[in-house]
Amino acid sequence: MNPRIVAFAKDWDDVPTCITHVLREMGKTLPVLWINSIGTRRIRPGHAGDLRRVFRRVKSFYAGAAIKENNLRVISLLLIPQARSPMARWLNRWLYLVQTSSVLRDMGKGPIEYWCAVPNAVDLLPRLRPGDKIVYYCVDDWSKYHNLDGEWLAEKESEMLKRANIVFAPAKYLVSKCRKIAGDRVYYMPHGVEYAKFARALDSHLSKASDIAGLPRPVIGFYGNIYPWIDFGLVEKLAVDRPDWSFVMIGQVYCDVSRLKVRPNIHIIGRRDHDVLPDYCRAFDAAIIPYDMSHERMESVNPVKTREILSAGVPIVASLIPELSEFGNDVIICKTADEWLRIIENAKVPCAPINTIDKLFEDKQIKARNMIVDIEDAKAGKLKVAGNPIKMSTIPESSDRNPAPEIGQDNDAVYSKLLGFDKATIEQLKKEGVI
Numbered sequence: 001m002n003p004r005i006v007a008f009a010k011d012w013d014d015v016p017t018c019i020t021h022v023l024r025e026m027g028k029t030l031p032v033l034w035i036n037s038i039g040t041r042r043i044r045p046g047h048a049g050d051l052r053r054v055f056r057r058v059k060s061f062y063a064g065a066a067i068k069e070n071n072l073r074v075i076s077l078l079l080i081p082q083a084r085s086p087m088a089r090w091l092n093r094w095l096y097l098v099q100t101s102s103v104l105r106d107m108g109k110g111p112i113e114y115w116c117a118v119p120n121a122v123d124l125l126p127r128l129r130p131g132d133k134i135v136y137y138c139v140d141d142w143s144k145y146h147n148l149d150g151e152w153l154a155e156k157e158s159e160m161l162k163r164a165n166i167v168f169a170p171a172k173y174l175v176s177k178c179r180k181i182a183g184d185r186v187y188y189m190p191h192g193v194e195y196a197k198f199a200r201a202l203d204s205h206l207s208k209a210s211d212i213a214g215l216p217r218p219v220i221g222f223y224g225n226i227y228p229w230i231d232f233g234l235v236e237k238l239a240v241d242r243p244d245w246s247f248v249m250i251g252q253v254y255c256d257v258s259r260l261k262v263r264p265n266i267h268i269i270g271r272r273d274h275d276v277l278p279d280y281c282r283a284f285d286a287a288i289i290p291y292d293m294s295h296e297r298m299e300s301v302n303p304v305k306t307r308e309i310l311s312a313g314v315p316i317v318a319s320l321i322p323e324l325s326e327f328g329n330d331v332i333i334c335k336t337a338d339e340w341l342r343i344i345e346n347a348k349v350p351c352a353p354i355n356t357i358d359k360l361f362e363d364k365q366i367k368a369r370n371m372i373v374d375i376e377d378a379k380a381g382k383l384k385v386a387g388n389p390i391k392m393s394t395i396p397e398s399s400d401r402n403p404a405p406e407i408g409q410d411n412d413a414v415y416s417k418l419l420g421f422d423k424a425t426i427e428q429l430k431k432e433g434v435i
Contacts, residue, residue, distance in 0.1 A: 001108075001109070001110040001111070001131075002029075002030055002031075002108070002110050003030065003110050003111050003112065003113045003131075003133075004030070004031050004032075004033070004104065004107045004108055004110050004111070004112050004113070005023070005026055005027075005030055005031065005032040005033065005112075005113050005115055006033045006035065006100070006104070006112055006113070006114050006115070007019070007023050007032060007033065007034050007035060007114075007115040007116075007117070008035050008038060008114070008115070008116045008117060008118055008121035008124070009023070009034060009035070009036075009037070009115075009117045009118070010036075010037050010117070010118075011036045011037050012034055012036060012068060012074045014037075015224065015225055015251070015252070015271070015274070016274045016304075017139065017304055018137075018139060018170055018191045018192075018304050019115070019117040019137055019139060021191075021192055021193075021194065021304075022115075022137070022192075023072065023115065024069065024070075024072065026072075027069060027070045027071045027072030028070050028071070029071070030071060031071045031073075031107035031108055032071060032072040032073065033065070033073050033075060033100065033103055033104065033107065034068075034072060034073065034074045034075070035075055035076075035077060035100075036074065036075065036076040036077070037118070038077065038079055038081075038118065038120065038121060038124065039079065039081035039082055039120075065103045073103060073107075075099070075100065075103060077095065077096060077099050077100070078095065078099070079092045079095055079096070079124075080092055080095075082120070082149070082152070083123060084152070089123045092123060092124055093123065093124055093125075093126065096124045096126075097126060110131075111129065111130070111131030111132050111133070112129075112132050112133075113132070113133045113134075113135060114132070114133070114134045114135065115135045115137060116134065116135065116136050116137065116160060116164075117137045117139055118142075119136075119142055119153055119156040119157035119159075119160045120152075120153065120156040121160070122156055122159045122160040122163060123156070125163070133165045133166070134160075134163055134164045134165050135164065135165065135166050135167075135168070136160050136161065136164035136166075136167045136168070136178075136182075137167075137168050137169075138157070138167060138168070138169040138174050138177075138178050139169075139170060139174075140174075140297070140300055140301075141173075141174065141177070141297050141299070141300035142154070142157060143157075144295075144296050144297035144300070145297065158181060161178055161181040161182040162181060162182070164182060164185065165185065166185055166187065167182050167185055167186040167187065168186075168187050168189040169186060169187070169188060169189065170188075170189060170190055170191050170302045170323075171299075171300050171301065171302045171322075171323050172188060172322070172323070173299040173300045173322065173323075174300050175187075175188045177300075190302065190323075191302060191304050191306075191307060192307070193304075193307035193308055193310075193311055194308070194311075195311045197275070197278060197311075198277070198278050198281065198308045198309070198311035198312045199311050199312065199313075200278050201278040201279070201281040201282045201311075201312035201313060201314070202312065202313045206279070206282065207279065207282075208279060208280075208282045208283035209272075209276065209279040209280045209282070209283050211269060212246075212248050212267065212269070212280065212283050213283055215246035215248070215267065215283075216244060216245075216246050216265075217246070217285055218245055218246070218285035218286065218344075219245075219246045219248060219283055219284055219285050220238075220245055220246065220247050220248070220284070220285065220286050220287070220288055220344070221247075221248045221249075221250070221280060221281070221283070221284035221286070221287045221288070221314070222247075222248070222249045222250065222251075222287065222288050222289070222290065223249075223250035223251055223272070223277060223280065223305060224250075224251050224303065224305055225251050225252050225254060226249060226251045226252065226253045226254060226255065226257060226268070227254050227255060228254075228255045228292075228295075229291055229292050229295040229297065229298070230290060230291060230292065231290045231291060231292040231293075231319065232257065232259060232260060232292075234290050234292075234319075234337050234340070235247060235249075235260060235266065235288075235290055236259055236260060236263065236266075237337050238337075238340055238341075239260070239263040239265050239266050240263070241341070242265075242341065243264075243265055244265075245265060246265055246267065247263075247265060247266045247267065248267045248269065248280070248283075248284070249266065249267070249268045249269070250269055250270070250271070250272050250277075250280060251270070251271055252270070252271045253268065253270070277308070278312055281308075281309060281312035281313075281314050282312070284309075284312075284314045285314075286314065286315050286316070286317060286344050287305075287309045287314045287315070287316050287317070288316070288317050288318065288340075289303055289305070289306070289316060289317075289318035289319060289321065289324070289331075290318070290319055291318075291319045291321060292319075293319050293320055293321075298319075298321060298322075299322060301321055301323065302321075302323035302324075303321070303324075306318075306324060306327070306331060310327075310330055310331075315332070315344075316330070316331045316332065317331075317332050317334060317340060317343050317344055318331050318332070318333055318334065319333070319334060320333050320334070320335055321333075332346070360372070361384060369387075369391065370387045370388075371386065371387050371389065372384050372385070372386065372387060373385060373386075373387040375402065375403050376403065377403040377404075378403070378406075379406075380403075383403065411435065412426060415429075415435070
């Protein structure tokens with residue numbers, strides 16, 4: 001008998017992640033119940049964002065379970081967020097059973113596979129019946145998120161690892177971490193990709209996303225939620241040093257990005273639906289994954305976007321993320337900020353440095369070819385001007401350069417030699433204001 005899938009994941013309408021792809025594939029042949037986020041932190045009293053989230057949760061709860069595609073249903077539960085006491089945990093388990101029982105009956109009678117992408121789902125898991133299984137999909141190092149209670153989540157993960165029948169992790173760091181508790185029940189499972197969706201960006205007949213198609217090239221793109229672990233200092237430096245490049249950042253903003261918004265060549269355009277991201281990839285000359293490697297969770301990161309962007313045929317330049325080092329030449333790794341320009345150029349992006357006037361004067365090639373020479377001007381003094389751009393191997397280059405003539409300096413010579421006016425005529429014309 002085919003199993004029924006119960007999945008504890010993030011909100012269905014959030015940015016798709018690895019668990020999204022897995023469950024959508026399952027939903028093509030198996031009944032899937034996607035349970036929207038059960039809460040990994042407590043509600044902050046008076047916080048506008050949290051209050052809006054509570055309102056949306058109550059509204060979606062009353063809407064009930066809804067079929068989103070194929071056999072995949074989505075439901076929102078009313079639970080006590082971050083339940084800690086034994087009584088609160090018992091009450092949450094009871095609320096879970098009450099709110100899901102009718103939906104599970106509609107999904108058939110097969111055993112249940114509980115796919116858990118958040119560790120605190122362990123508090124909701126009921127007693128297993130014969131054939132039931134627990135799958136823990138460890139997608140991140142939850143203890144190192146800046147806005148979560150890491151100690152509590154680490155405790156929940158430990159409980160989950162002890163109960164899970166099988167554990168999958170998309171990063172080798174996470175595999176090693178989970179095996180300390182779950183042993184050989186842990187498997188390394190890198191992300192897959194919806195190749196056909198993103199490969200359509202390779203079709204030259206398809207249009208680029210209209211809101212960035214007209215930006216000056218090269219267009220350097222990033223998409224994904226915008227969190228504090230992005231290296232904003234790096235992005236800002238690139239934008240300042242390369243003012244002719246266009247930097248496009250696509251995604252929901254979850255932190256202060258004011259330092260980027262003041263840069264005219266950085267375009268933060270907000271979130272875009274996953275289905276239209278290939279159209280944006282078509283407009284990218286290169287993509288960047290500029291994560292801040294000083295952030296402690298970088299060891300566990302394996303960006304889903306990597307294979308998506310590669311499927312779209314866009315070269316990727318990235319920070320030294322351990323999991324991305326496995327891609328070889330497909331993902332070009334940068335260790336320092338000064339490497340980014342050189343590496344993007346080597347990725348055959350149509351770009352080059354734009355020298356300031358000061359840098360131009362100090363350029364070794366410019367100096368060696370006398371492309372800038374010094375001249376003396378009677379009024380302005382010593383000036384730097386462009387030298388002769390044409391160099392002949394057998395003809396010595398003249399070093400004689402004269403300043404531009406002053407207004408009217410050669411008028412008399414023109415009047416007399418070219419026009420044939422004598423001196424008296426010229427003086428009379430001047431007196432009459434003709435010349």
